[in-house]
Amino acid sequence: MARINLLPWREEKRRERQRQFMSSLLLTAILGVVLVFFAGFVFDQKISHQQSRNEMVQREIKALEIRIKRIEELERTRARLISRKQVIERLQASRSTTVELMDKLAKTIPVGVTLTTIQQQGKNLALIGTSQSNARVSAYLRQLEKNDLFLSPQLDYVRTASNPVTATEPYQFSIKVQLRPPKSADEEDGFDDPDGQGGTA
Numbered sequence: 001m002a003r004i005n006l007l008p009w010r011e012e013k014r015r016e017r018q019r020q021f022m023s024s025l026l027l028t029a030i031l032g033v034v035l036v037f038f039a040g041f042v043f044d045q046k047i048s049h050q051q052s053r054n055e056m057v058q059r060e061i062k063a064l065e066i067r068i069k070r071i072e073e074l075e076r077t078r079a080r081l082i083s084r085k086q087v088i089e090r091l092q093a094s095r096s097t098t099v100e101l102m103d104k105l106a107k108t109i110p111v112g113v114t115l116t117t118i119q120q121q122g123k124n125l126a127l128i129g130t131s132q133s134n135a136r137v138s139a140y141l142r143q144l145e146k147n148d149l150f151l152s153p154q155l156d157y158v159r160t161a162s163n164p165v166t167a168t169e170p171y172q173f174s175i176k177v178q179l180r181p182p183k184s185a186d187e188e189d190g191f192d193d194p195d196g197q198g199g200t201a
Helices: 009-108 134-146
Strands: 114-123 123-131 150-160 171-179
Touching: 009 134, 114 134, 114 171, 123 150, 134 150, 134 171
Parallel strands: none
Antiparallel strands: 114 123, 123 171, 150 171
16 A cells, blocks of 8 residues: 655755755854954954054154254264364464464565555455665565465555655555465375375375
């Protein structure tokens, strides 16, 4: 005798598929939550690591800024010291130039010429005096041209004095000349020679 299944097998099969679908959906949801949590943990770790690196970079930047400020202060101090050194060198050079000027002026004055006034304004020098003749003034100009301290001597005027100081020197003259720039301490010591031989063979 044949058996006939009267139970609603289609309904049972549909419920079985629904259970499988719900199980798959639940498993997928759990897996998604786990993946999201894991991804968030990884990103949090990366963000934390980057923040620590940023903090370290900021500390290094602050340390470098402090060093840069110290270097700038040292540069300003160095510039002030160099400026003071240059002022001292100029004063020393001008002092030696004054002594040299008086010495060479005395050596260049020929017989028959007397200086009455010496006026200096920077590198420009005005020599005013009396002379026995125009030839004596010309000789004085030649003496100045031969001296390395005086540059470009020019005769301003030579004329008969209205009130001569002495009868032997009836002419009055004025000569303008430029002074050679004072040598620096390195040049005086011979350090201006690029070969370091001081100009000797």
